Amino acid sequence: MLWFGVPALALFAFALTKVDTVSASRGYAAYSAIYLLASLVWMRGVEQITPDRWDLTGTAVCLVGAGIIMFAPR
Numbered sequence: 001m002l003w004f005g006v007p008a009l010a011l012f013a014f015a016l017t018k019v020d021t022v023s024a025s026r027g028y029a030a031y032s033a034i035y036l037l038a039s040l041v042w043m044r045g046v047e048q049i050t051p052d053r054w055d056l057t058g059t060a061v062c063l064v065g066a067g068i069i070m071f072a073p074r
Contacts, residue, residue, distance in 0.1 A: 029069040036062055
């Protein structure tokens with residue numbers, strides 16, 4: 001899967017260069033939320049490991065934080 005991951009990260013980094021500086025951090029927050037959810041799906045689907053309550057709690061905390069960054073009134 002490395003053949004897919006590296007180009008995907010490079011494309012994402014390139015896309016962030018096209019965003020206004022003020023909102024690039026929101027792009028990173030959105031990316032972190034997607035990355036966290038993808039990691040849980042990978043854990044369950046590929047590694048056949050059920051995420052425990054700490055995995056889910058940590059993910060929820062991070063998703064709330066990303067949501068605050070992305071959707072806070074400005």
